[in-house]
Amino acid sequence: MAKVTFEKDLCKGCGLCIAACPKGILSLSKDEINQKGHHPAQIDDQSKCIACAFCATMCPDCVITVEK
Amino acid sequence: MIVFEKPKALTDAPLHYCPGCTHGIIHRLVAEAIDSLDIAGKTIGVASVGCSVFAYNYFNVDMVQAAHGRAPAVATGVKRADPSKIVFTYQGDGDLASIGTAETVHAAARGENITVIFVNNAIYGMTGGQMAPTSLPGQVTQTSPYGRDVNTVGYPVRICELLATLDGTGYVERVAVNNVKNVRNAKKAIEKAFRRQTEGKGFSLIEVLSTCPTNWGKTPEGATEWLEQNMIPYYPLGVYKDKYAEEAAK
Amino acid sequence: MADKILMKGNEALAEAAIMAGCRHYFGYPITPQTEVAAYMAKRMPKIGGCFLQAESEIAAINMCIGAAAAGKRAMTSSSSPGISLKSEGISYMAGCDLPALIVNVQRGGPGLGGIQPSQSDYFQATRGGGHGDYHLLVLAPSSVQEMADLVSKGFDLAEKYRMPCMLLADGTMGQMMEPVELREREEAPADKPWALTGTENKRKPNIINSLALEPQELEKWNEERFKRYDIVRENEQMSQSYRMEDAEICVVAFGIAARVSQNAVDMARAKGIKAGMIRPITLWPFPEKALKAAAGQCKAFVSVELNMGQMIEDVKLSIECSRPVSLCCRTGGMIPSPDEVLAAVERAAEGGK
Numbered sequence: 001m002a003k004v005t006f007e008k009d010l011c012k013g014c015g016l017c018i019a020a021c022p023k024g025i026l027s028l029s030k031d032e033i034n035q036k037g038h039h040p041a042q043i044d045d046q047s048k049c050i051a052c053a054f055c056a057t058m059c060p061d062c063v064i065t066v067e068k
Numbered sequence: 069m070i071v072f073e074k075p076k077a078l079t080d081a082p083l084h085y086c087p088g089c090t091h092g093i094i095h096r097l098v099a100e101a102i103d104s105l106d107i108a109g110k111t112i113g114v115a116s117v118g119c120s121v122f123a124y125n126y127f128n129v130d131m132v133q134a135a136h137g138r139a140p141a142v143a144t145g146v147k148r149a150d151p152s153k154i155v156f157t158y159q160g161d162g163d164l165a166s167i168g169t170a171e172t173v174h175a176a177a178r179g180e181n182i183t184v185i186f187v188n189n190a191i192y193g194m195t196g197g198q199m200a201p202t203s204l205p206g207q208v209t210q211t212s213p214y215g216r217d218v219n220t221v222g223y224p225v226r227i228c229e230l231l232a233t234l235d236g237t238g239y240v241e242r243v244a245v246n247n248v249k250n251v252r253n254a255k256k257a258i259e260k261a262f263r264r265q266t267e268g269k270g271f272s273l274i275e276v277l278s279t280c281p282t283n284w285g286k287t288p289e290g291a292t293e294w295l296e297q298n299m300i301p302y303y304p305l306g307v308y309k310d311k312y313a314e315e316a317a318k
Numbered sequence: 319m320a321d322k323i324l325m326k327g328n329e330a331l332a333e334a335a336i337m338a339g340c341r342h343y344f345g346y347p348i349t350p351q352t353e354v355a356a357y358m359a360k361r362m363p364k365i366g367g368c369f370l371q372a373e374s375e376i377a378a379i380n381m382c383i384g385a386a387a388a389g390k391r392a393m394t395s396s397s398s399p400g401i402s403l404k405s406e407g408i409s410y411m412a413g414c415d416l417p418a419l420i421v422n423v424q425r426g427g428p429g430l431g432g433i434q435p436s437q438s439d440y441f442q443a444t445r446g447g448g449h450g451d452y453h454l455l456v457l458a459p460s461s462v463q464e465m466a467d468l469v470s471k472g473f474d475l476a477e478k479y480r481m482p483c484m485l486l487a488d489g490t491m492g493q494m495m496e497p498v499e500l501r502e503r504e505e506a507p508a509d510k511p512w513a514l515t516g517t518e519n520k521r522k523p524n525i526i527n528s529l530a531l532e533p534q535e536l537e538k539w540n541e542e543r544f545k546r547y548d549i550v551r552e553n554e555q556m557s558q559s560y561r562m563e564d565a566e567i568c569v570v571a572f573g574i575a576a577r578v579s580q581n582a583v584d585m586a587r588a589k590g591i592k593a594g595m596i597r598p599i600t601l602w603p604f605p606e607k608a609l610k611a612a613a614g615q616c617k618a619f620v621s622v623e624l625n626m627g628q629m630i631e632d633v634k635l636s637i638e639c640s641r642p643v644s645l646c647c648r649t650g651g652m653i654p655s656p657d658e659v660l661a662a663v664e665r666a667a668e669g670g671k
Binding site: 108109110111112115121122124125127128130131132134135138141142143146147148150153170173174 | 518
């Protein structure tokens, strides 16, 4: 089962993962603010994830771990 | 099963780069190459001056920080001290293509057995967005506020094309990190450049077209689009020189 | 005991560097030190060492930084205009606490100047030369034998205190031939746990760096470095005294100026003037203890230099201006004659300047 986890406090909310996701299941959290003061990226529907790792490939901060 | 995780050749230090700056991706690709070739224990990195000045905090290998533009000369000294070590520099466009042009050209001409990672984002980032040797014609920066006027300040420097003319150069390729496909190609190129060094195959340089959302005045995603539409046409991607592949083909 | 052989100063220092364990030399041609590079080019490949002609003096000093960072005995040599170019790298070397040997076979300046001997880089050498708070160890040979001996000493001191060392010679020292005895290195190689040798996945990465954006941190680094400089000042002053036992006039001179001055001291003695000489061998740390002691017995000092008067400031500072100090100098590649120095000694003895 595909699983994407974010190390939220390292996320700078740049959104490159969101733009890269072919399934459109990532977003920036609307209400959460991390230690750096950013709205961190999150996955909205884990069940639709295909573990393609496009998000992690584009993440400049190594925030994302992808499992399958 | 883990499909993707942070490479071991990166330390746990959070990167200081601006949100969406693709320096972070390039750091990761270098670290992945080091991991994949299992050379961290014998790799020595040379950090330069510019946004990547703190590279020594991020790579899990021995590092030395060089003066502005001098990284290829420092790397030469490190490599000549012990040719069994794997030596790389990580330099931006101001460092490599302006103040350090002589060091770059001559390290290449000597066929120095080192790997140079050249990050071209067409601007001086650390000092706040001045015109770089690689800024595009017409590009607005702090020191070209009316756009780069090639009639007064001249034209951008195309490093890969320039170095490809030198007999000493082993392998030169230009890649980009603006989308998944290009990042994957960049990964292959960077790994190949390090592998070439392990095989004693001389000077390799990978030019990576990178974004600077902050100083370009774009969103991170907008910056990747700007790179695609403006930088790639001026700086075409591809292999500019691959001495050993050419020789093997003969 | 090795036999004495006749050698040019530049070649003696090059061979001495090899005997001191230096296997990494990076240089760029410039008169009057080019023999060093030519000698290294011939010798290094035969002993498994590295001679590399860099694209510039800037590149050469940075190659030295690389090899020194990797733990090797690295060396570069140049002459005055080239040393100006190396100054950036020397500052980084000092900021990174890297040991290396830099040879300056001085010629006249400023600018392109001339190619004849000079001591006009005294300020540049003893004050650091590049930007920032730092010092170099500065050694000044006055014979071909010392050109050789001070190379080994310079490497040892540089490694002991983790700071760059400059051998400050001049065109005469570099070009003249004298009998020299080359000695094998005595000290064991220094332990360098800080060197970049690859982690071998067994230790944390070593980082060699001169950047500290936090002012508190940078201040701490500089203070730590200056504590080391204090130890160097206390322990490493070197000078040679000549006929100083009962001297009333003290000539201070180094390098080729000391050779001339020694003759002038003898001439003054023949005329009944109680003259003596202190010859600084370390210009930094300046031999202030010897000078201060001399101020107790001498009534006047004469600083003899191949420049417009640079070391004279350190002479005055060392004796805290307690005695008159006069200057006898030639510049632009000219060397004062023994008669000129004698005349200066006579004026000092008469109480004039």
